[in-house]
Amino acid sequence: DQQVKQNSPSLSVQEGRISILNCDYTNSMFDYFLWYKKYPAEGPTFLISISSIKDKNEDGRFTVFLNKSAKHLSLHIVPSQPGDSAVYFCAAMRGSQGNLIFGKGTKLSVKP
Amino acid sequence: GAGVSQSPSNKVTEKGKDVELRCDPISGHTALYWYRQSLGQGLEFLIYFQGNSAPDKSGLPSDRFSAERTGGSVSTLTIQRTQQEDSAVYLCASSLAGTARYTFGSGTRLTVV
Numbered sequence: 261d262q263q264v265k266q267n268s269p270s271l272s273v274q275e276g277r278i279s280i281l282n283c284d285y286t287n288s289m290f291d292y293f294l295w296y297k298k299y300p301a302e303g304p305t306f307l308i309s310i311s312s313i314k315d316k317n318e319d320g321r322f323t324v325f326l327n328k329s330a331k332h333l334s335l336h337i338v339p340s341q342p343g344d345s346a347v348y349f350c351a352a353m354r355g356s357q358g359n360l361i362f363g364k365g366t367k368l369s370v371k372p
Numbered sequence: 373g374a375g376v377s378q379s380p381s382n383k384v385t386e387k388g389k390d391v392e393l394r395c396d397p398i399s400g401h402t403a404l405y406w407y408r409q410s411l412g413q414g415l416e417f418l419i420y421f422q423g424n425s426a427p428d429k430s431g432l433p434s435d436r437f438s439a440e441r442t443g444g445s446v447s448t449l450t451i452q453r454t455q456q457e458d459s460a461v462y463l464c465a466s467s468l469a470g471t472a473r474y475t476f477g478s479g480t481r482l483t484v485v
Contacts, residue, residue: 264414266414302478303476303478305476306473349415353472359417359420360417364414
């Protein structure tokens, strides 16, 4: 029973264009959401997060949008750069304690 | 240390043997997590330690898996009688209490042959 779903295993975009990565969740009790980025042979690294009291959080080229009614969040990368090529994991948790629940990841390829 | 350190980075073992995987978290991080990533899968939660509290073992897939955390710092994940389906990358992460911003290690790639 997957509580966090990333339905697109891969995404390819042209350098300079927008990348949009999507994530859906089923547990309405989740109140904190994060995106992690993973390069091959490395551990995931924290990218950006959003609390359920907000619907948008922006950090440089990265923006996360949260639609609570649809239980959907998305990560926008503008403009996309070849160095953004990695696997992106969506994660969610309930409260401030406990473990993150991760999606299966989306592999982003940004072509020069 | 500066980051989360895991050892070994790679481990090949024969089916039926026991293995131990080690994790050195960031100093001062009271929370420690073990996840694994099997081929084509996401990050699967295994176990979570928070301070002196009893660990959350709800993600351990079978009783062949166990973990301990000594002195609130180093953690060891033990897999007994390894099976081929245990082959995966085992990732350790640590964080400050009350935050979801984990710092992950580079993982241990376990291959059971």
